[in-house]
Amino acid sequence: MPSAPKWVFDVFDRLLSSKSSSMVVSKVEYLSNTVKRIQFKGNIKKLNFGVGSFIDFRVSDTEARRYTVSYVNAAGGILELIAHLHGEAPGSSFMGNLSVGDKVNINPPRPYKYYDPSAERYIIFGDETSLGLACSFLPVLLKNRHPFHFYLELAEENKNIASLLQLENCTVFTKNGSFGNEKWLNDLPIVQSPEWQQSNFILTGNAKSVRAFRKVLKARNQGKIISHGYWLEGKKGL
Ligand SMILES: Cc1cc2nc3c(=O)[nH]c(=O)nc-3n(C[C@H](O)[C@H](O)[C@H](O)COP(=O)(O)OP(=O)(O)OC[C@H]3O[C@@H](n4cnc5c(N)ncnc54)[C@H](O)[C@@H]3O)c2cc1C
Known part of the structure; x- marks a missing residue:
C-alpha cells in the first residue's frame, strides 16, 4: 500500500509499534550523486532478516516505500540499505534527506523467497534499486559456493558502483532501454549459454526490463525465474 490517508498509516504504526525498532542514522555515504548508502544503528535483535528482506518505510504522512536491507549485523545492531535518489518523489526525497543522527522507525523486515539453497546457479538482474539485493545475496552465494553472475543496468554515472560494492562476477550495462528489447535480450551470452540455462534467475528493478527479460527467458530457459x-x-511505489 504505497499511499493511504494519514489515519490509516497511524493505525498501522500503532499496531506494529511493539514489533518495530527505533534506530538512528549512524553513517551516510554517497556512492555517486544518485546512489546513497545509509547505515542505521539500534536494537534489532527482535527483527528477522533473510536474503533480500525489505522494509516498508513511512516516508511521509501518507506514503510508504520499500527498500531492501543490503547488510545486517543483528548482534552489532547495524542495518544498511542502498537508495536510488531519482528525484523529488517521496521515497527518494526521504532517503535523500536522511543524515547522521536522524531517528527513524524501522518496521519489521518482510521476507521474499529469492534464495533457494538447493538451486545450483544464480543470475541476478537489476538496476540501481537492486544494488541492495545484490549485496544481500553476495555473502550467501560465496559461502554456499553457487556459481553466479550479476547483470546490472546502471546509469553512466553509476557504472563503477558495482566495483565499489565489490560485487564479483558482475557485468554492467548502460541503462539505455536495451533490457526492454527482446531481440537484444535473446542474443545475450547468458541467455544463449547452455551452461546457464538451468540457473535460477532473479529479476528485479525496472518492471519494464523485468517483464521483457522474463518473457525471453521463459521461451528458452529451464531454470526457475523469480x-x-x-x-x-x-x-507510485510498487
Ligand atoms: C521489494 C522492493 C524492494 C526495493 N528495494 C529498493 C532499494 O533497496 N533501493 C531503492 O532505491 N529502491 C528500492 N525499491 C524501489 C523503490 O521502492 C521504488 O523506486 C519507489 O518507487 C521509490 O519511491 P519514490 O517515492 O521515490 O517514487 P514514486 O513516488 O514511487 O514514483 C514516482 C515516479 O518516479 C519514477 N521512479 C520510481 N522509482 C524510480 C527509480 N528508482 N528510478 C527512476 N525512476 C523511478 C516512476 O516513474 C514513478 O512514477 C524496492 C522496491 C520493492 C518493491
Whole structure:
C-alpha cells in the first residue's frame, strides 16, 4: 500500500509499534550523486532478516516505500540499505534527506523467497534499486559456493558502483532501454549459454526490463525465474 490517508498509516504504526525498532542514522555515504548508502544503528535483535528482506518505510504522512536491507549485523545492531535518489518523489526525497543522527522507525523486515539453497546457479538482474539485493545475496552465494553472475543496468554515472560494492562476477550495462528489447535480450551470452540455462534467475528493478527479460527467458530457459519489478514508470511505489 504505497499511499493511504494519514489515519490509516497511524493505525498501522500503532499496531506494529511493539514489533518495530527505533534506530538512528549512524553513517551516510554517497556512492555517486544518485546512489546513497545509509547505515542505521539500534536494537534489532527482535527483527528477522533473510536474503533480500525489505522494509516498508513511512516516508511521509501518507506514503510508504520499500527498500531492501543490503547488510545486517543483528548482534552489532547495524542495518544498511542502498537508495536510488531519482528525484523529488517521496521515497527518494526521504532517503535523500536522511543524515547522521536522524531517528527513524524501522518496521519489521518482510521476507521474499529469492534464495533457494538447493538451486545450483544464480543470475541476478537489476538496476540501481537492486544494488541492495545484490549485496544481500553476495555473502550467501560465496559461502554456499553457487556459481553466479550479476547483470546490472546502471546509469553512466553509476557504472563503477558495482566495483565499489565489490560485487564479483558482475557485468554492467548502460541503462539505455536495451533490457526492454527482446531481440537484444535473446542474443545475450547468458541467455544463449547452455551452461546457464538451468540457473535460477532473479529479476528485479525496472518492471519494464523485468517483464521483457522474463518473457525471453521463459521461451528458452529451464531454470526457475523469480521476477519482482521494483518500480514502474508512471506508477507510485510498487
Ligand atoms: C521489494 C522492493 C524492494 C526495493 N528495494 C529498493 C532499494 O533497496 N533501493 C531503492 O532505491 N529502491 C528500492 N525499491 C524501489 C523503490 O521502492 C521504488 O523506486 C519507489 O518507487 C521509490 O519511491 P519514490 O517515492 O521515490 O517514487 P514514486 O513516488 O514511487 O514514483 C514516482 C515516479 O518516479 C519514477 N521512479 C520510481 N522509482 C524510480 C527509480 N528508482 N528510478 C527512476 N525512476 C523511478 C516512476 O516513474 C514513478 O512514477 C524496492 C522496491 C520493492 C518493491
